[in-house]
Amino acid sequence: xxxxxxxxxxxxxxxxxxxxxxxxxxxxxxxxxxxxxxxxxxxxxxxxxxxxxxxxxxxxxxxxxxxxxxxxxxxxxxxxxxxxxxxxxxxxxxxxxxxxxxxxxxxxxxxxxxxxxxxxxxxxxxxxxxxxxxxxxxxxxxxxxxxxxxxxxxxxxxxxxxxxxxxxxxxxxxxxxxxxxxxxxxxxxxxxxxxxxxxxxxxxxxxxxxxxxxxxxxxxxxxxxxxxxxxxxxxxxxxxxxxxxxxxxxxxxxxxxxxxxxxxxxxxxxxxxxxxxxxxxxxxxxxxxxxxxxxxxxxxxxxxxxxxxxxxxxxxxxxxxxxxxxxxxxxxxxxxxxxxxxxxxxxxxxxxxxxxxxxxxxxxxxxxxxxxxxxxxxxxxxxxxxxxxxx
Numbered sequence: 001x002x003x004x005x006x007x008x009x010x011x012x013x014x015x016x017x018x019x020x021x022x023x024x025x026x027x028x029x030x031x032x033x034x035x036x037x038x039x040x041x042x043x044x045x046x047x048x049x050x051x052x053x054x055x056x057x058x059x060x061x062x063x064x065x066x067x068x069x070x071x072x073x074x075x076x077x078x079x080x081x082x083x084x085x086x087x088x089x090x091x092x093x094x095x096x097x098x099x100x101x102x103x104x105x106x107x108x109x110x111x112x113x114x115x116x117x118x119x120x121x122x123x124x125x126x127x128x129x130x131x132x133x134x135x136x137x138x139x140x141x142x143x144x145x146x147x148x149x150x151x152x153x154x155x156x157x158x159x160x161x162x163x164x165x166x167x168x169x170x171x172x173x174x175x176x177x178x179x180x181x182x183x184x185x186x187x188x189x190x191x192x193x194x195x196x197x198x199x200x201x202x203x204x205x206x207x208x209x210x211x212x213x214x215x216x217x218x219x220x221x222x223x224x225x226x227x228x229x230x231x232x233x234x235x236x237x238x239x240x241x242x243x244x245x246x247x248x249x250x251x252x253x254x255x256x257x258x259x260x261x262x263x264x265x266x267x268x269x270x271x272x273x274x275x276x277x278x279x280x281x282x283x284x285x286x287x288x289x290x291x292x293x294x295x296x297x298x299x300x301x302x303x304x305x306x307x308x309x310x311x312x313x314x315x316x317x318x319x320x321x322x323x324x325x326x327x328x329x330x331x332x333x334x335x336x337x338x339x340x341x342x343x344x345x346x347x348x349x350x351x352x353x354x355x356x357x358x359x360x361x362x363x364x365x366x367x368x369x370x371x372x373x374x375x376x377x378x379x380x381x382x383x384x385x386x387x388x389x390x391x
Contacts, residue, residue, distance in 0.1 A: 002036035021352045028055025031370050031377050033357070041352070042381050044369045045359045049194075049226050049334070052253030052295055054370035060256045060294040067290035076284060086289040089296045090262065093235055094248060097270035100263045101284035105225030105251035106140030108261035112188070112247045113144060114278055116219045117164075119269045120185035123217070130183045131221075134170045138195035139188065139223055148188060151196065171205045180212055186219040186247075191237035191331075194226040197362035198329045198336025203241055210243040219269060220245040225261075226334065229253040230299040230371055233309040233332035240331065253371070255291040299371065308332055308371050311378065315367070318382045324389040329364070333371060336364035339389070347388055356384040 003024045010024075024036045031054045034040045046052065053060055067082060074080055087099050100111050113131060120128045133139065137150040146154055147162035155161065168176045170193070180187075187209050193199040213220050222245035227237035231253060234240055238248065246268050251261040259282070265272070282288075298304060312332045319328050319337055326338040339347070344360045351358050359366040369378075 006036060021349065023352055023357075030054045030056075031373050039355065041355050041357050042377060042384075043357045044367050044373075044381050045357045046253075046368055046370045047257060048359065049231060049252045049368035051257045052229055052231070052371050053256050053298060054372060055257075057256065057294075057298075057372075059298065060291055063290045063294040064258070064287060067287050071286055073282070073285055073287075075281070076279065080284070080286050080289070082286045082289045082293065083284045086293045086296070087284075089293060089300075090250075091264065093296055093300055094250075094264055095244065096248065096264035097267045098265055100265075100273065100278065100280075101289075102261040102263070102280040103259045103282050103285075103288075104140075104261045105223075105249065106142045106145045106261070107280060107283070108225065108249035108251050108263045109139045109145045109148065109188075109221075109223060110142060111261075111263035111273075111278055112221045112223075112249050113148065113186075115247060115263065115265060115269055115272055116186035116221060118277065119219060119272045122272065128183055128185050129164050130185065131165050132168050132176070132179050132184060132187045133165055134189050134193070134201075135167045136170060136193050136196035136199060137167075137188075137190060137223075138193065170199070171202045173205055173208045176205075176208065177212060180216060180218065184216075184218055186221050187213055188221040188223060190223045190227065191241060192227050192232065192334060194334065194366075195361060197364055198334065198366055200329060200331060201241075206238075206241040206243060210245070219247060221247040221249070223249050225249055225251040226368075227331070229295065230305055230308055231332055231334050231368070232330075233305060233312055235299065235305070237331060254295060255288045256295045258288040258291040260285075260288040260292055304371075311373060311375065314375060315369070315378055318378060319367075322382075322386050322389050333367070333369055333373075335367045336361050337367075338364055342389060347385075350388050351384060354384050354388065356381050358385070 006024045025033045026036050027034045117129050133148045133150050135150040139145040139148040144162045148165050150167040222238050228250040246266050248264045254260050316328050324340050326340045329336045344365045348360050
């Protein structure tokens with residue numbers, strides 16, 4: 001079988017930093033992919049939320065291919081029209097003043113951290129550099145974003161970590177207030193903690209972050225790497241909490257499967273990073289920007305997000321009908337299910353063997369299907385999942 005040959009070749013030459021399933025994906029169309037041996041898979045994970053419009057969406061592919069034939073890269077010493085168009089559309093859609101483009105969520109979060117610290121340094125000088133993050137958070141795998149991540153399981157091997165991060169307990173307002181002293185420059189949080197197990201923050205807690213930080217000139221950073229770009233049923237998850245963070249970070253689904261990260265800043269801090277204080281060789285790459293603009297045009301079209309919410313409600317209802325499911329967490333099409341007796345990892349593997357690609361998040365099964373998934377595809381996936389959970 002070709003799959004096994006490719007896996008052997010792959011493992012001989014690629015570092016083993018991932019626990020991979022024995023699947024070699026070769027082609028994709030819509031919400032379905034096929035492997036080298038011709039087996040098909042319905043995808044409820046979309047590359048961990050990255051293929052936001054599924055595989056090779058026609059409008060997206062046309063935009064990307066047109067850009068490939070036009071110009072594939074320039075250094076950021078020059079301007080490109082496609083980056084200007086994308087930045088304008090993104091800032092208008094999200095409601096921010098300016099954007100910085102990188103290649104990933106970790107890069108977007110690194111930019112946010114630097115931005116917050118320089119904002120505070122410029123106004124208050126040294127010593128006001130601490131960033132509060134939350135226990136159970138995840139912000140990336142660079143040394144700095146690992147330091148920001150509030151999970152001890154990630155804090156090993158790579159000592160020493162970057163200083164200046166302290167963790168607060170999610171949804172504990174008094175504990176948060178106790179940490180807001182004159183050393184703090186920012187509070188960084190996810191509205192729904194994705195890698196932490198699809199755990200949604202309380203509205204009162206998120207509003208307390210926004211209100212208390214505003215009183216103290218402490219910046220708020222919302223990590224929407226996984227929750228943004230329509231994933232939760234609004235373009236940004238923070239919209240559902242009635243807040244406007246000073247800084248929002250995006251990645252994953254933003255360019256429909258191409259590498260990109262974005263750090264969005266409001267008027268308070270949009271001009272803090274001046275020439276030479278930050279950069280990214282591939283940031284704002286024309287091909288990624290073309291893909292991102294196609295995604296934005298689709299997601300912001302009339303009725304698209306209403307459909308996401310309708311499908312999310314349907315998805316949640318179908319999951320709730322499975323007796324093994326103890327509960328459903330999350331927002332929009334970012335869902336995690338608690339199981340009564342079965343192990344999430346074992347079910348995830350069995351789903352792949354039966355033609356359904358899903359994810360895990362700690363002890364939960366996690367679902368991040370393409371935003372344009374069809375109802376009959378939801379039904380087909382639920383049949384596979386339900387059969388495995390009722391065995």
